């Protein structure tokens with residue numbers, strides 16, 4: 657049980673919790689739904705969503721819950737390697753109580769049939785390693801929203817590599833955005849190199865001392881991106897920009913598309929050792945001491 661009363665899990669395999677202790681639902685709303693800005697989509701239009709690392713389904717369930725209160729339609733794809741998180745969540749009364757009957761029946765249908773279809777939305781969950789399953793998505797299918805909610809780069813580097821992020825970038829529609837809780841310099845630098853404009857998700861009122869809730873990377877085809885005060889994101893601060901000039905910005909690389917996590921981590925360590933980039937501890941001392 658997390659602090660907002662919502663149920664979550666810990667993975668022994670990845671040695672990491674699925675959500676921050678502040679609350680699984682709270683995290684979905686702050687880091688994924690608010691930055692999705694569904695209010696900018698036209699009524700009657702169709703939003704295409706790709707949820708990378710579906711897990712217990714919080715991010716998608718919260719988004720669909722918000723969408724069902726509008727006349728916007730949804731076409732959804734999910735990527736997930738392990739059916740157990742959804743299975744365990746659906747057995748919990750507290751988890752069931754979070755959702756309306758409609759959303760619960762979507763989650764149940766995903767568990768039983770890996771898909772759903774109703775009068776305003778449809779979805780398909782592709783089970784397996786996201787690096788492999790992403791190849792099954794048609795090149796003509798374009799996402800307005802990509803939720804990237806993998807375990808952290810040090811525990812699950814394979815889903816934060818330059819190669820995988822660049823595949824996600826290619827799936828974006830003009831103006832489409834990748835949203836992630838991750839603010840790691842390596843991930844931001846790779847997203848920028850894949851041609852996206854990157855922004856920092858503003859800290860929420862609950863995490864005042866935090867410098868960022870994550871990253872939004874927007875397809876640069878969108879000329880209307882601005883930095884207005886009422887946006888949930890902002891340009892990277894000088895401190896965040898400087899972070900990208902340090903060795904922390906050395907990318908994770910997956911040369912075969914199926915490299916083991918330890919190979920990806922070791923390769924990055926070697927690249928950092930030979931790097932001309934500034935030492936990250938100097939950056940940390942400059943901005944945090």
Ligand SMILES: C[S@@+](CC[C@H](N)C(=O)[O-])C[C@H]1O[C@@H](n2cnc3c(N)ncnc32)[C@H](O)[C@@H]1O
Pocket residue numbers: 673674675684709710711712713714715716735736737738741784785786787805806807812814815
């Ligand atoms: C932090 S959790 C996601 C939480 C989820 N978004 C939610 O709202 O409950 C990370 C998820 O990534 C999945 N995962 C780990 N490696 C994966 C891979 N290579 N391909 C697809 N999914 C993976 C895990 O099974 C886990 O469910």
